[in-house]
Amino acid sequence: MNDTTKYVGLDVSKDKIAVAVADEGPFSYELGTLTRKVCINRFNRKRKIT
Numbered sequence: 001m002n003d004t005t006k007y008v009g010l011d012v013s014k015d016k017i018a019v020a021v022a023d024e025g026p027f028s029y030e031l032g033t034l035t036r037k038v039c040i041n042r043f044n045r046k047r048k049i050t
């Protein structure tokens with residue numbers, strides 16, 4: 001088994017959610033979505049998050 005660590009940061013405001021992800025090395029990526037339920041569900045589906 002390969003152990004890996006991911007660091008996830010969330011910046012939540014009334015209008016949007018920003019998501020930053022980094023592996024053990026350098027910064028990987030940053031994403032964002034609006035805080036409306038339909039937008040969050042779409043965001044999760046695209047990333048296969050349940």
